[in-house]
Amino acid sequence: MSEKQLLKGNIAIAKAALEAGCKCYFGYPITPQSEIGEFLSLEMQKLDLGYVCAESEIGAINMALGATATGTKALVSSSSCAISLMQEALSYAASDELPIVLVNVMRAGPGQGYIYPSQGDYNQATVGGGNGDYHTIVLSPSSVEECALMTYRAFYLSQKYKNPVILLVDGFLGQMAEGVELVKNPYPEIDNSSWILSGANNRDSRKIHSLEPNQDKLNNHIRNLSAKYKEIEKNEVDYEKYLCDDAEIIITAFGSLARAAKEVCNHYRKKGVRIGLFRPKTLWPFPYQELGELSKKIKIFVDIEMNLGQMLKDVKLALSSGAKVSFIGKPVGDWLKLEEMIQGIENIIKENQVASL
Amino acid sequence: MQVYSVPKSIKKDSKFTFCSGCDHGLAIKLVAQVLDELNLREKTLAVASSGCSVFLYNFLDVDCIESPHGRAAAVATGAKRAFRAQKQDRFVFTYQGDGDFASIGLGESIHSALRGENISIICINNTNYGMTGGQMGPTSTMGQITTTSPLGRNEYYHGYPIKAAEHIALCDGTCFSARCALFDIKNIINTKKQIKHAFECQIKGLGFSFVEILSSCPTNWRLSPKDAHKKIENEISKIYPIGIFKDKTNDN
Numbered sequence: 001m002s003e004k005q006l007l008k009g010n011i012a013i014a015k016a017a018l019e020a021g022c023k024c025y026f027g028y029p030i031t032p033q034s035e036i037g038e039f040l041s042l043e044m045q046k047l048d049l050g051y052v053c054a055e056s057e058i059g060a061i062n063m064a065l066g067a068t069a070t071g072t073k074a075l076v077s078s079s080s081c082a083i084s085l086m087q088e089a090l091s092y093a094a095s096d097e098l099p100i101v102l103v104n105v106m107r108a109g110p111g112q113g114y115i116y117p118s119q120g121d122y123n124q125a126t127v128g129g130g131n132g133d134y135h136t137i138v139l140s141p142s143s144v145e146e147c148a149l150m151t152y153r154a155f156y157l158s159q160k161y162k163n164p165v166i167l168l169v170d171g172f173l174g175q176m177a178e179g180v181e182l183v184k185n186p187y188p189e190i191d192n193s194s195w196i197l198s199g200a201n202n203r204d205s206r207k208i209h210s211l212e213p214n215q216d217k218l219n220n221h222i223r224n225l226s227a228k229y230k231e232i233e234k235n236e237v238d239y240e241k242y243l244c245d246d247a248e249i250i251i252t253a254f255g256s257l258a259r260a261a262k263e264v265c266n267h268y269r270k271k272g273v274r275i276g277l278f279r280p281k282t283l284w285p286f287p288y289q290e291l292g293e294l295s296k297k298i299k300i301f302v303d304i305e306m307n308l309g310q311m312l313k314d315v316k317l318a319l320s321s322g323a324k325v326s327f328i329g330k331p332v333g334d335w336l337k338l339e340e341m342i343q344g345i346e347n348i349i350k351e352n353q354v355a356s357l
Numbered sequence: 358m359q360v361y362s363v364p365k366s367i368k369k370d371s372k373f374t375f376c377s378g379c380d381h382g383l384a385i386k387l388v389a390q391v392l393d394e395l396n397l398r399e400k401t402l403a404v405a406s407s408g409c410s411v412f413l414y415n416f417l418d419v420d421c422i423e424s425p426h427g428r429a430a431a432v433a434t435g436a437k438r439a440f441r442a443q444k445q446d447r448f449v450f451t452y453q454g455d456g457d458f459a460s461i462g463l464g465e466s467i468h469s470a471l472r473g474e475n476i477s478i479i480c481i482n483n484t485n486y487g488m489t490g491g492q493m494g495p496t497s498t499m500g501q502i503t504t505t506s507p508l509g510r511n512e513y514y515h516g517y518p519i520k521a522a523e524h525i526a527l528c529d530g531t532c533f534s535a536r537c538a539l540f541d542i543k544n545i546i547n548t549k550k551q552i553k554h555a556f557e558c559q560i561k562g563l564g565f566s567f568v569e570i571l572s573s574c575p576t577n578w579r580l581s582p583k584d585a586h587k588k589i590e591n592e593i594s595k596i597y598p599i600g601i602f603k604d605k606t607n608d609n
Contacts (some may be wrong), residue, residue, distance in 0.1 A: 018410045023439065023443065024435065024438055024439050024442055026435060048441075048442070049442045050435075050438030050439055050441060050442040051438075052433070052434060052435075052438060052472070054468075055464050055465065055468035056464060057468075058428065058431070058464075058465075059428070059431040059434075059464065059465050059468065060431075062424065062425060062428035062431035062432050062435065063431050063432070063434050063435030063438070063463070064435055065422070065424065065425075065428075065431075065432050065435060066404070066422065066424075066431070066432035066434065066435030066436035066437075066439065067435035067436060067438060067439035068435075068439075069402075069422045069432075069436060070402065070436050070440055070443070070445075070447075071438040071443075072439035072440075072442060072443055072568040074435065074439065088425055089425055089428070092425050094421075096423075114491060187432050196448070197402050197420040197421075197422055197436075198402075198420070198440075198445065199400040199401060199402065199419075199420055199447055200398065200399055200401075200418065200419055200420050201399035201400065202399075204422055205368075205417075205418045205419050205421070205422040206420050206421075207420070207423070208421070208422045208423065209405075209411075209414060209420070209421075209422070209423035211407075211411055211423055212422065
């Protein structure tokens, strides 16, 4: 897997899943993620692995519940409105502590919306669309190479924490092809022998369930999950800082839009305006502390998203007092153009009287 | 001489928690006896569902997973496919109520049969939603009074019930589909025989096997356990005939 290949984000995810040891895929077609299922349909059949064209997205995610309970790595991919259909099972997976890896190659919503690129599912992914106190880990790649790397990471984190992981990809990235060198899976295997359901042979029988009529037990269960989430928040926050050290203005952005935002930084650097980029790579857990730290010395922030400001509320929560944040974004359609972002930032520079060097 | 012992697939010191006269206990015992007889206990994954049938995992001493309401066939599909991908020979069955299997989960149920998933399904048909207090279900019979059909089910207002075993028999991927009951000794023996045959279909890798069991729900039917069984014998089994609707093992 070392030579450079021209790959779409979707195919990079599929290839990385196989390399990560994924042995089952369950899915139902929806644009713009169908290439993942199409690619794996042939590869998995050739390898005699578990591939099912499910009757629905509800069927698909529940098949993943069954597969992961046996200790088998399983992938499910879908998009936006169909991810909504999966929220019940995702809540079960969180409660059952099953390591499902779910790829959401976002399209525009709400409802059916359309296949235009969008980042409109930030809220659903990070806050959780299912019932109850739970969290899913959410990873946000910004390049095709990162699609592959974060697929590895998704499988690793899901196993490490026995928790569902969402790979939140924007439709632009899923469909975009670029030259990448796929590296080998860098993560170790996690021993799952203490909890998987493989038959009660030479051990006591086990049960995996979310129903708990005993109030104390249910309370404890939710508190234990919460303690696990705190561990994840402590250990797994990931982010990228680009030209932040001397910046007067920081852009916050995620996904492929963050790459375009780098160009905005470069554009202004040439003009002597010091702009940097802060990109969360984990949307949950969100890098509140790191962003808050930055805002102690830098006071002007610009959040750029392909939605109407969903990450914005997390950015606001992170900023320390005295720092303020403006928003540039649109919900759907052509990706924000460099000129549009520059125009938006031009106004912010004027408002804040930021001087060029 | 010992004439009876609790099946080893039943958890030791498990206490009966179903309503008095409920057939769930008997059905679970028959499943456990068949698991013992076919030496499946150590290689079994049971999928429990939502409703009274979920308590399967409190009684069976095998690995169990609870599925979201209606999704047992999908959960079992995923587990069985995963075992196969891992080159592990494991036995997977679901234990569901009629509401779970034939109403909210009908899509998952029918499609696992059509795909010929090599799993087995036990469906307890007690003609109502038992756990929630006896509401009208997909199998409630015409004229049946329930808490949501207080004037009796009728064709104009509520529509018709589903005959699960006959529908499943129509699916090309189905190897075996039968309906049985538990109202007397003869039928109990027959039910065990059908469960065993269904499980053997999976062991032989022949595809989807299905057993619908007509079961009593004395609490919600407002009947004594004895009268509930009489109702199955005299009324319900006339509407839902006992029999085998498909058996591919008879082909050739």
